[in-house]
Amino acid sequence: MGEVWFGYDNKLDRPVAVKFVRIDRQSDAADELTKRFVRESRITARLEHPGVPAVYDCGSHGDDLYLVMQLVDGCPVSSVLDETEVPVAWAVAIAAQACSVLAVAHARSLVHRDLKPANLMLCPDGTVKVLDFGIAAAFAPNLATRLTRTGVVVGTPDYMAPEQAVNGTTTAQSDLYSLGVVLDELLAGDNQFAGATALASMRNHVEVAPRPLRTRRRDVPEGLERLVLWLLAKSSDERPATAGVVYERLMDFCRDLPPFPGYVDLGSPHPVRMYAAVVGRITSAVPGAVRRQTQSARPLPARQAEDRHRADPAGIDREDVELARRDAEALKAQSRFAQAADVLAEAVAPAGRAFGAKDPDVVDLRIELADALFLGGDYRRAAPEFRRLAADLAEREGPGHDLVLRCRLMEANCHAAVGETRRALAQLGDLLRDERRLGVDEERILELRRQIGLLVLGAGDRAGARIALSGLLPDLERRYGPGHPTVGQVQEILKNLDGS
Structure with missing residues (x-):
């Protein structure tokens, strides 16, 4: 995919790493890939965690894209895996630290998509860095494409979740599956899903049941074996709900870390361990701290909130609303979606108080905010924005209005992107029934049916996907003809599902 160079920052007088990523400049998609690379780099740079290398800069140089970090x-x-057997406690410690990174990333709707041992760095102080966040995302098809068509599958086949191998769909649960493969390999010493070819590895993830760890390494605790099997569930819905859940389970198996000579230096007091030792005592030393923080974060009572609004009047006019929209548009043109969302969010609340949430100018502002959040990968914030917009627009324009249906689709896409597959499928099913009842254009209905079929497949329900896509195929052939690319894609998926 590229190469990493040692570099030096002359301005700030420090060593850096420069990752060059090659793209085909002759490709029609080269400009789009460059924009997405910059966008994902910016999203990654906002991920503040000691387990993620800081991002300093990004851009293009000749035919290459680069990331300075x-x-x-x-x-x-x-x-480490090539050189030695990893102690059980250290295997768990590596996975737990990676899991703490995933917990923060997933909370921000950021999925790694290519978690593997080569993207984990064990440092002499015992900490683990997770590398290459955002790289896979930049070269994956965009969200709508991942949900509606087959195409480039981004990731490493030996560590790829079944849904990722089948149709490129990736969610937080896909990262947890990859983490399970890594942890299984750290403990057993080999990757049980690795095949002779990339295709063989992908088929193994889809079809081969994982072997329990204790048949391959006797000193693995039984509870840890169960946790790994839970992570390796074929269906994403059957895996742990969050990285935080996995982290808590892992911590039970790495309370006392033994020496790990050659990889972790225990000979001198490392500043990071000294710092972490103090911070790690906060919860146990002050058991009420978490509860008090939670209480202080509660919303103000209604009367206090009203008093605050009266003390801080809207102070915004139509010109201010238009200015916010123009500023946000300029930021979006530079792929600075998070900053655009901040600008829009700052204007939406006072504009709503001044003119009403359903005012046409305010609604336009809210639509742009929801879109900016979505484009910036902040799906958890985007989903409720689209939901509220759909409700308000339905009241103003009627439930069959195109914008209402679009907002409903976008909310479902947000839930699908963060791994809430059942919720997304329920919403898409309701939307399909309503669009049929309303007589929406057939092409949109066919596209929605295909999206549902592939999301069912991505969730690991091969039988359900076969039923949905088999029923869709003749309608696609009738509408587009047997030689249409969409028809061929669905035929290929059904062929793979049939095992031929």
């Missing part, structure tokens, strides 16, 4: 001193976990 913190230079990490450590050993790739892939090299």
Whole structure:
């Protein structure tokens, strides 16, 4: 995919790492890939966690894209696996630290998509860095494409979740599956799903049941074996709900970390361990701290909130609303979607108080905010924005208005993107019934049916996907003809589902 160079930042007088990523400049998609690379780099740069290298800069140089980041001193976990047997507690510690990164990333709707030992760096102080956040996302098809068509599958076949292998659909649960493969390999010493070819590996993830760890390494605790099997469930719905749940379970198996000579330096007090030792005592030393923080974050009582609004009047006019829209549009043109969302969010609340949430100018502002959140990958914030818009627009324009239906579709896409597959499928099913009843254009209905079929497949329900796509195929052939690319894609999926 590219290569990493040692570099030096002359301006700030520090060493850096420069990752060059090659793209085909002759491709029709080259400009789009460049924009997405910059967008994903910006999203990643906002991910603040000690387990993620800091991002300093990004851009293009000649035919390559580049990412300038913190230079990490450590050993790739892939090299550790090649050189030694990893103690059980350290295997768990590596996975737990990676899981703490995933918990923060997933809360911000950021999915890694290519978690593997080569993307984990074990440092001499015992910390783990997760590398290449955003790289896979930049080269994956966009969200709508991932949900509606087959195409480029981004990731590493040996560590790829079944839904990712089948049709490129990735969610937080896909990352957890990959983490399970990594942890299984750290404990057993080999990747049980690796095949002779990339296709063989992908088929193994889809079809081969995982072997229990204790048949391959006797000193693995039974509870840890169950956790790994839970992570390796074929259906994303059957895996743990969040990375936080996995982290808590993992911590039970790495309370006392033994020496790990050659990889972790225990000979001198490392500043990171000293710092973490103090911070790690906060919850146990002050048991009420979490509860008090939660209480302080509660919303103000209604009367206090009204008093605050009276003390801080809207102070906004139509010109201010238009200015916010223009500023946001300029930021979006530069793929600065998070900043655009901040600008719009700052204007939406006072504009709503001044003119009403259903005022046409305010609704337009809210639509742009929801779109900016979606384009910036902040699906958890975007979903309720689309839901409220659909409700308000339905009241103003009627339930069959095109914008109402679009907002409903976008909310479902948000839930699908963060792994809430059942909720997304329920919403898409309701939308399909309403669009049929309303007589929406057949092409939109066919596209929605295909999206539902592929989302069912991505959730691991092969039988359900076969039923949905088999029923869709003749309608696609009738509408577009047997030689249409969409028809061929569905035929290929059904062929794979039939095992031929």
